[in-house]
Amino acid sequence: MTAATLIAFRDVDLAFGDHLVLGKLTFEIHEGEIVCIVGPSGCGKTTALRVAAGLIAPTRGEIAFAGAPVRGPRRDVAIVFQDYSKALLPWRTAAGNVSLALEALGTPRSERPKRIAALLKRVGLPRHADKFPSQLSGGMQQRLQIARCLAQEPAALMMDEPFGALDAMTRQTLQDEMLEIARATKATIFFVTHDLEEAIYLGDRVIGLMPHPGRIGIELKIDLPRPRNQVTTRESPEFLRLRHKLYDFIHASEKGEAA
């Protein structure tokens, strides 16, 4: 039984001036799915995410969210940016930053402290409510951004290389935390990354884009069992097989690029 389609790209073109970044991009993401987009630099994966989030309008083609055409950012779609320090308000505390989302939603004042506390607890920052972003480590800042996104109670999370700027240990911790959040909230996740292993580890499906213009080059169904485990999953033969396939694809498309 396939879940309903939440996000649909149909023949999407995106051009910046004369430069065609995305060409006839077509794919679907279903409710509750975690779909990871990978590809060589410049293939347009971040652009695809921004189009899906409603930040940019496509030049041609259509993006639909829950059946309706996407005309701009939606309240029930949360975006997690890679440069977390720039996406947080430096003059507000952690609690204040989460509060921003609640203020936008019009949540009554009396309810806010409770919800903020719960969200900070969910991302593992319960004792840092009164700290400013400049006092938090990189990993904690990214968690804070995720907390703010979760405050929107989003149907879909758009995550643009969210763990790319973090060290390996923090990255692994946050990967598992993200999977736990996804399981608990049943949110749909559109995850862009250049880390192939991360993509396979996290995703239900991995889509690889080929550059110039960005279009689907490969689509892999990830049948690895959940819950995933940083050690055992990554060692399993199926994981290694998928990884091999993905590496070959990237290699080939990069080479084809140089030609």
Added chain:
Amino acid sequence: MKALKALALPAALVVLAEIGARAAAPSDSVAPPSEVAAAFVQALADGSLVTATRDTLMSAFAGLAIGASLGLMTGILLGSLNVLDRLMELPLELLRPIPSVAVIPIALVALGFGYRLEIVIVAFACFWPLLILSRAAVDGVEPRLIEVSRALRLTPLQRTVKIVAPAVLPRVFVAFRLAAGISLIVAVTVEIAVNPQGLGYEVMTAGQALRPDLMLAYVLWIGIVGFAFNAGLVFAQRRLFGQAARVEAAR
């Protein structure tokens, strides 16, 4: 295209001023741009504009030269000698907030009207930005370079000339640009307040003679001189320091 957009607002204002001033005529305080332009040409022709400009600029430059060089030397001294810097922090903090115009009466009593009065006030005003910014510039010299100078066993003089001076030059030039703007403003202000010479005095005289066209012509001219002076210095900065100072040139 950008140039056209930039001129759109001033052009519109000039047209509005022309219509408005003619409608409100006769007046002691406003004059249509056409008459202002005529008065400007007249003042240029009979030499009064040139004389006044010369007087103001001479005082401004002299004061700038004196104040800036004193400020620069003191700033480098304080930036290099930590003990002196810490000791002088309080005295300078107390002297700095004195507005330059407050010194006018003291200088007036000592020197009377004329060039010296203006030069002293301008020097006082230009001293501070150079002091503060050159001190900060010396403070901000890459410590690694100081270590290099020690490794090479340079004398303090050699170190200052060969390493500190070139390193702080871009920021010092920006401070100098700031002081240059201040020098013109202060010179004109002294002339408006007390000193019977220069562009500021001409503006006051024209106002008192109920010649709004001449008065506005001088005000406009002062603006042009200030703008040209600053633009000239920005140009010089780009030529001399190129990439290094481009960040700070965006002032």
Added chain:
Amino acid sequence: MKALAWRFGGLAVVAVMIALWGEIAALKLVSPVFLPAPARAWTALWQGFAHADLAAKLFGTIRHMIGGWLVASFFGVALGALVGSSKAAREYVAPTLEFLRPLPASAVIPVAIAMFGLTPQMALGVIGFGSIWPALLASVHGFAAVEPRLLEVERALGLSRWQGIAKISLPSATPDILSGLRLGLTVSLILAVVCEMIAGLDGLGQWVLLAARAYKSADIFAGVILLGAIGFVANASLGLIEARTLRWRGRRTG
């Protein structure tokens, strides 16, 4: 602890400088006509408060300075917000602002006199005109330089236009605005003094000029000391407000 020691050292230097001043005056190295002994300047200060209207003059200057500055700052920030947040507005308006920036505000004093006469309104107009520029320019810069990522967050969260300005653009522009306000206060003090000198308005500018005309150097110095004090307190107060408002900056600047 060490910082306190240096503060005392600084005080010692100030004491030495005053002593030096006293010596130069006593030895009459500089004519007492324009360099009074420190003791005389101090006496003139207290005498001025006790027997003359120095206090009234002091408050006169403060009133002129603050009144013009407050009004100008409000309009400067508001206007700057409008211009700074709109790219189109910036392209049309910014070049004109750049041209007007080096213009000495004191140059409009004669125009203001022609319009309003030698009145307090004239002073208010001049001070307002002079102190609006730093606030306006700083505000334009602050609003134009809001982190683009935050503007995207604003869109992503669905904040309304006003919510965005109040919760994101304004706090982001605050550091710039505060430094513009500080500069504006310095300008307003200078213009207040000049207007008082020219128009004979009740203030320290008038006090020191009259003292100069009467060759009363002690009175001049008393007035200058008070002007320095005003400048010092004004700057320090704003500096304190800046430090409290910007304590989120932390040890590293963004």
